[in-house]
Amino acid sequence: MKSFTYERATTPADAAGIVASNPGARFLGGGTNLLDLMKLEIETPTHLVDVQDLKLDRIEPTEAGGLRIGAFVTNTALASDERVRRDYGVLSRAIVAGASGQLRNKATTAGNLLQRTRCPYFYDTNQPCNKRKPGSGCAAIGGYSRQLAVIGSSDACIATYPGDMAVAMRVLDATVETVRADGKTRSIPIGSFHTLPGDTPERDNALDHGELITAVTLPRPVGGTHVYRKVRDRASYAFALVSVAAIVQRDGSGRAAFGGVAHRPWRVEAAEAAMPRGAVEMSNAVFADARPTDDNAFKIPLATRTLAAVLAEVKP
Amino acid sequence: MGSETFQLSRREMLMSSATTAAVSSFASETAEAAPPVKAVPTYKVAMTVNGASQTLTLDPRTTLLDALREHLHLTGTKKGCDHGQCGACTVIVNGERINACLSLAVQHQGDAVTTIEGLGTPERLHPMQAAFVKHDGYQCGYCTPGQICSAVSVLEEIKRGIPSHAQADLMAAPKPTGAEMRERMSGNICRCGAYSNIVDAMADVAGARA
Secondary structure: OOOEEEOOOOHHHHHHHHOOOOOEEEOOOOOOHHHHHOOOOOOOEEEEEEEEOOOOOEEEEEEOOOEEEEOEEEEHHHHHHHHHHHHHEEEEEHHHHHOHHHHHHHHHHHHHOOOOOHHHHHHHOOOOEEOOOOOOOOOOOOOOOOOOOOOOOOOOOOOOOOOOHHHHHHHOOEEEEEEEEOOOEEEEEEOOOOOOOOOOOOOOEEEOOOEEEEEEEEOOOOOOEEEEEEEOOOOOOOOEEEEEEEOOOOOEEEEEEEOOOOOOOEOHHHHHHHHOOOOHHHHHHOOOOOOOOOOOOHHHHHHHHHHHHHHHHHHO | OHHHOOOOOHHHHHHHHHHHHHHHHHHHHHHOOOOOOOOOOOEEEEEEEEEEEEEEEEEOOOOOHHHHHHHOOOOOOOOOOOOOOOOOEEEEOOOOOEEEOOOOOOOHOOOOOEOHHHHHHOOOOHHHHHHHHHHOOOOOOOOOHHHHHHHHHHHHHHOOOOOOOOOOOOOOOOOOOOHHHHHOOOOOOOOOOHHHHHHHHHHHHHHOOO
């Protein structure tokens, strides 16, 4: 691990200011992904700004009838919150489908949104990777791509966003709240928070350097049956090959977002009108623009079948 | 700090003098271009470990795991993968289990840490330690301290109503069933494959059937 200096910020704007003024600085939340990457020297920050003292660890009701989840709320605390289990079950389900108990006790809400891809070529510093080292090339294209993206990818990058929590937040229409060094705040809809790789795969999201996530807000509950179905190579503690976060109403209408298939949680709102007519029609619309590799083409029928299983499960 | 005694071995002594020699000859040849050798920054961190107050002065790169093992000489907590994948380093911080390898010691100012050494002693085993012995919940024993810290926390998490992937109804109180314990223990890998005996040991402590 490269040497770095460490400090604890006292307010969100203070934290944003310190990081914004230092290109080598990074925020430190739980650290469960960042420290892993620092040990491998994939991330080499020169200064860490610990955000644990910013009092961002509460879940509070909003005036709009929703919930405001502090950026530092742990995955365990969020999944366990009674309001979340009752009104936003898909979020609790997605969180407990990811990582291990130890990691969920430490991982934060903001950190989970910011976790980086698990593409094996991003992790192997001997390989070219446009995300890790812009302009070096992509070893995943034409390489071992079984776990990688089938849609929304580019000629520069076929990495996937690895998380589960954000897939549920996408189907819940969450909003990411941030603050910048000058104290200005921003509300970013979750659908435009994670970016597509395009020709700048080094970017994972819409944040500027030094912009700090302070909270994620959920709108008023929409009712319905909440399901998170994750398909993976082992039954627990593995990343998704494909996952489906769905909220289905009694009349068969609903919403669904897919994990494990793209550089961001994948949701096509226009395809949701097809949900009452079944998984095949909806999935065909969701994956119309897919560009899978030979290794990962299986993910598309797998996504269709996972959605079919979800719809069968919620049928009254 | 009696437990923080630092002894330089003959090998480390030779290594450090060789480094010094190499640096100084490099510096003399490129006197103008050479940047000054930066001192590694250190930070003071105070925490309670197994009930005892400890104050350490550490390079911020030091993980909680390395602070426990290398600075406090509490070698019960094991380093397996050092990347949060195996669970051998599991310790309990402020009542919650975490991977000590994926946490910097400086993040734990003021925290209360419990390691396997703090759960029980050879004379007075923690009930989970006794159950692991009774049910043969290990072979080589390397993952065992992490398994036991995790197992103790899992039963506590079930009592506190923390949900899991194995739960059918998110609003119902979880129960210490075999399926629950297997799911909740998935962050602890056992190369010897003692899993079924570990679940038996946990069920014994929980007063349930695996």
